[in-house]
Amino acid sequence: MRSALALALFTTACTGEIRIPVPGAADPLNPVDPSNPLDPLQPETPALPAVVELRRLTRGELDLTLMELVGDTSHAALTLLPGEELTPFDNDYAKQQASAVWVEAAERLVEQVVGETLASPARTARIMPCTPTGNDDVVCLAQFTKSFGRRALHRPLSDEEVTELTSLHALARQRGTIMTSVSLVMKRLLLDPELLFRVETGTATADGAVALDAYALASRLSFFVLGRAPDTSLLDVAAAGGLSTPHQVREVARGLLDSSEGRARVEVFHAMWLGYLSLPHDAMFNQRAATETSALVRKVVFEDKADYRTLLTFSKTFVDDTMAAHYGLTPAGTAGPHWLDYGATGRQGILSHAALLSNGTKQTDTSPTLRGKWIRNRLFCQEIAPPPPNVTADEPPPETAGAVCKKQRYAAHDEVQSCAGCHLQMDPIGFGLEQFDRTGRFRSAEAAHPECAITGEGKLAGIGDFVGPKGLSDLMVEKNTLDQCLVTQVFRFGTGRREAPADGALLRELSRSFAAKGRRFDELVLDYVSHPTFAQKKEAL
Amino acid sequence: MKTLSRRTLLRGAGGFALGLPLLEAMFDNRAFAQAAAPKRYLLGFAGCSLGGYDGNIAQTFVPTTVGANYDLKAALANLAPVKPLVSVVTGLRIPWAVNGVVPAGGKAVQFHYYQVAPLLTGMRSTDGDFEGPTTEHLAGDLLGGNTTFRTLVTRVQVSSYVDAAQPGTGQSISYRRNGTSVQSVPPRYSPQQLFQALFGNFTSTGLTPDQVAEQAWRVEQRKSVLDSVGDRMTRLKTRLGVADQRRVDAHLAEFRELEQRVAAIPPPMVGTCLKPMDPGADPAVGGNQQTNDGNITYSQNLGYSGEDARARVMCDLIHMAIACDLTRSVLLQFTNSQSFLNMSSISGQRSDLHELSHGGFGNLNDPDTTQALAKGINWHMKHWAYLLGKLRDTPEAGGNVLSNMAAVFSFEGGHGFDPADGRMVSAHSTENMAMLVAGGAGGLRGGQHIRAVGAHPAQVLLTALRAVGYTSTSLGEVSGEIPGLR
Structure with a gap:
């Protein structure tokens, strides 16, 4: 059964510049897209209860x-x-x-x-x-x-x-x-x-929504924060009227989120979102990489309760000596993982992690196209239209007499106008990360072609130029591009579907409060579950 | 108090009740079936092409001899015990898009994912999506009668084994009609689940009366629980919005069908119908493919879940499901399209099936790359020949079970021109495709090599379908039988 909502999904056709959801002055050349719920220039309307299907x-x-x-x-x-x-x-x-x-x-x-x-x-x-x-x-x-x-x-x-x-x-x-x-x-x-x-019951409200009953709300809360049905103690809280106000819901959720199960759930969310639930390397390496990224997520979200952008800017990483050597860092010389400073390696934050850099590969090398697509998709919540049926995306652009280096080979994408529209949104991002291979190891030239230097110069179309994961992270922080997409990914995880235009007001409201309250992930979760619309639903038609 | 168990009642998916007389009628049908054997349809599938980049399928796959007494090349060597029953049809071709226009029965320029739909439905597909039903469902609807499994959809390969693939997922190759569109039918991929589904309510032979009663008692309990669950879902529906009702309805239908299958009276275990041995726990599910410093790691438990043993069990179960007339139409998908099944435990090749078709990349201990893929194909043939042999060795009215069947084996791709990258010799090609046809239904003739240059592979499927009684002269957008096949 195909959901009508899935069809309404915002997909860019690559016909022009993709609007990056950065608040700012209206741009007459780039008008508001009413079908894009993330467009920050949408007129403000009250947040609506989300459609939730069985x-x-x-x-x-x-x-x-x-x-x-x-x-x-x-x-x-x-x-x-x-x-x-x-x-x-x-x-x-x-x-x-x-x-x-x-x-x-x-x-x-x-x-x-x-x-x-x-x-x-x-x-x-x-x-x-x-x-x-x-x-x-x-x-x-x-x-x-x-x-x-x-x-x-x-x-x-x-x-x-x-x-x-x-x-x-x-x-x-x-x-x-x-x-x-x-x-x-x-x-x-x-x-x-x-x-x-997940059968969510309640009573019809005057404006056509359904107000969840206390047990249904307990259930929704438990599935979202813990990933399972509510236990007896939460049902007892619901029965005693302990989830009657947004404030009560917020305080109950705070306790659940901080439990070992709640923390595990936050890690699962990140592992799925950021693509390291199942890594493609050998088991030991996968373990090291997942440990590294989980440690930073845990530190930022739970231990330091820090500004979420710290994920992009943190100057240290949690690695053992093997991983440190792999990254070109100075090993600590003791057993087990430690927080090691990146130093002047050009690394910074989570985008330098092997776990994330493992995404977007073609065969056994990085694909600038797929990495760029992955960044657009996961970190900017933008969909890139699939290639048309008359081209093949199965193989990377082949080597020719005039195009030996990877950058020259991929330039073929930009020579045909119908390809360039989409590829200019993706390939330049990937080239900005090219100095790091699919295991996150640094390289300054192509292995098969030492004469082909890798510069790591990249571009986010419509936003700016950057070099390497540090440059991309700094640009994302400077322009605050992560807020709305993070909120959107949390919403998708919570509702089990993509956002629709009707969800835009809620997403924008949550984004604003996220930014206003120091960009704490835990506060975002609590804002979401204590938003009045969380206790309601709309029936799908 | 409401009685939850209805020992004398079956409930249809539509909620209507069937009384005893129909049950008896089913019994009569089965008894009748013993006298005049029903026609059956079986489709096998391998998720690979016929040859690699540097391969030559004239040396590895295609028989040199046309007509009877054809020769078996390496890829088909394991067919030897059943060769007189199997016809090889070669030279088949699926057309591709030219100037962005996909022709009738054709595919987009790209390969993987894009050609399986036209291959198995005869309907063109611009994006790889299936636009028509696949033949095992057409045959099941035609032949199923009162059998318990109208169409049995199975797959040997557990997972696609790449990225974050999970068991049971991967491109679906089985679609049934659903209103005006089609809907995918996920395969049963666990041999133990397949055994329980097919034979869980059979009485084992050699049991004491007490043990027989105990087994019947367990079936009774399952029926009652499922009946009660179905009733609950029916009542729950009334409280839901329309979209949610559709979801519940779809699951309710599956629960009711499961209840019917559990409640179905097993056929009498006479003659060739016997309850097979319980295959026991499934072999462990292996992890997804990994790479180490750019090289794909082919350790024993990556990309492999004991598919060799699983295939054998599934062939045994499918043979007996047909012999017991539990089903008359079966899809047996051995490998996923673009199969990343690790071949090291199967053929000793340190590679996966897909890479074998790309010049033996990663094929660390097999210098003879022209023969590499042939070994992978031949593994499929080992099991296919075993299943055909068992069906042939099962006597019934009209000869044996196979003589009343049409059994087709299909490959994901052929060997030749790749319109996507212009290579003249590529595994990414729908030129020179082949199909294997066995069985004697409708005058099908085995033991021949038929060159059907340029014919669409769906014409082979159509020929097989018509051999078991399908009357339409077309399959999707493709029409015409393969001359000489029957």
Whole structure:
């Protein structure tokens, strides 16, 4: 099913200069694009509740939910369920498709997890509120149904629902014990659409939105901040009216975000967004690279609660001696990773990290085109139209007699006017990072052609020239280009979809408050979840 | 109190109830099927071309002899035990865009991703998207009758193994009609899940009556839970907006179909239909491809999840699914299009299947690059020949199961001109494509090499479809059978 929202996605056609969302005076040559929700020159309107469609839990969400719910630490969900296509996040609901393979896997998962849970006396004890006195202790069965049902569906069950669920007892008793009844109720609840899907209920408001009820809000908050269904303590807070005001939501979210699960979630967000969830090098190198980038994210977001732009400007990086040598830094000479100063290496911040520089490669070398596209896509939230069907993008531009060096080879992109429109938006960015190979190692000439010097001179069309990751970072900080895209990526992660024009006012409002409050990532998350629209939704048509 | 289990009732995907008489009718159909065997359709797929940059498919793939008693080159060597049953059709071609215009049944200039849709549907595609249904669904709709699996879509390769690929993802090559458009059908890729789906409700032979009752009891419980879940989804729908209802409906239909499959009475295990051995846990899923200093690392557990063992199990399961008449139309995709399957455990080549077709890049211990891809293709042939042999060795009315089938094997690409970069000899080509056809349905003739120069590969699929009773004279935008194939 293709979402109408996905079709409304802002895609630049590369016919002219891409507007970089930098606030400033109106430019008569570059008028406001009403279809671009990020355009800062859009007229201000009140933020609207976001359209949210029914979403299936991702493998990761189901895994964490089952761990919390029944103590499943086998990661059965990750083993049995088909994976997601990362776009770059795993929760893009436009990609979620009903299929026999998914439904069968879900049933197998539930059969397996319930079997394992009830085979363990300790795990069984944690989910049973009572000890059955006999095989027909339907009172205890009803108590279990009520308590487990509340945790599974993250809302209290009605008496009718409890009665219906416990009616499975009649079947169970044909051949089984009271624990057979328990297992049937568990399986039925773990396959309940309110567990497998994010069903957000509420009451219609006067202006055509839906105000989420307290449990639905607890659920939305938990999935966003922790990546799983809410646990009993959060449901209790919701039940006691503890999520009734934006301020309350903000304070509850602050605690969740600062927990180990909340911190892990922030890392997952960054790993998906910045493309280092699964790196393409050898396992040891991947580990070092991910450790390095995670450390800076953790430091900026949680330890220092620093201006988020510190990710782009930090002068040190967290590497062990092997990685230090790889980067050309002076190793500390002791075991394990340390914060080492970049010194005069031309490196600065996260754009110098191997984890990020691993993105945008063609075969076994960097592709200036793909790196530029990646930067546009991930850090500027701009889509570049795919190449037309009459050209091939399979191979990098070939070497010819007149074009030996990479820069000359890629110049072919700019010689044809229909190619240049898009490639001038991408290739010059990539060339600005060319002094760093796909593992983040410095180079000043092409390996195959030592006569081809690599200068690292780059250009962000419409913004300015730069040299190397430091230059690009400084330019992004100077022009404040990151704010709106970061907010947009957080929004995409939260809603499981791309932004639509109707989301623009909220995105711009969040961007402004992000900038006004010292650009702290944690405050952005808290601003988002405590925004009045977070407690509401619009139904998709 | 509401009764959740309905032992005598099946519920259709549309929510209508079917009483016992129809169940009995299904039984009768099956009994009838034993007398006059049904036609079946089987499509295999390899995600590679026929030869590499410096290859010569006249030496590695294409038989020298045209007609009967053709010779097997290295890429098809493993077909030897079934060669009299298999016809090789060569010289096929998918046209490509000229001046930006994609012709009927054609593809864009680019290769990977762009040619699989016209190959398998006969419909042109400007962007690689599928614009028509694929043949296994056309055959399933035609032949499925009351079988449990109208069309069975399977894939051996677990993941595409590049970038951040996850299991089960990758370009879909199976599309069924959905209203006025088409919708992809994700493959079953876990042998254990396939076994459970096909045979989970079969009674094993040699059980005590108590064990039989216990097995039936487990099926009863699964049915009741699924029935109850379906009811819940039906009621939940009424509280949702229209877009959400569509999502629930799509999943509800899959849950109802699963319930029907669980509830379906297994065919009597008489004659050739037997419950296969439980294949046990799937081989471990390998990691994605990695590179070290610019060289792709081909360690045993990267880009490989035991596909050789998985392929064998899947062939066994598919054979028995057909023999037990659980399905009459099957897609068996061995490898993803542009397959990055690590071949080191399969053929001893330190490379992946895709790189084998590019002059043996990364092919560290195989100096004979002209033969490199042939070894990769021949691995597919080992399993294909095994499956065809099992189908041939399964007797039924009219001869054997294979004699009532059309079984086609298709390759992602051919060998020749690449309009994208102008190379005259390239793996990125839809010139000189080939297909293998086996089975005796509708007068199909095996054991021949047919040169069908310039014919569209979809014409081979159309010939096979018509052999099992498809009446249309075209597939997508392509029409006409391959002369001499039946």
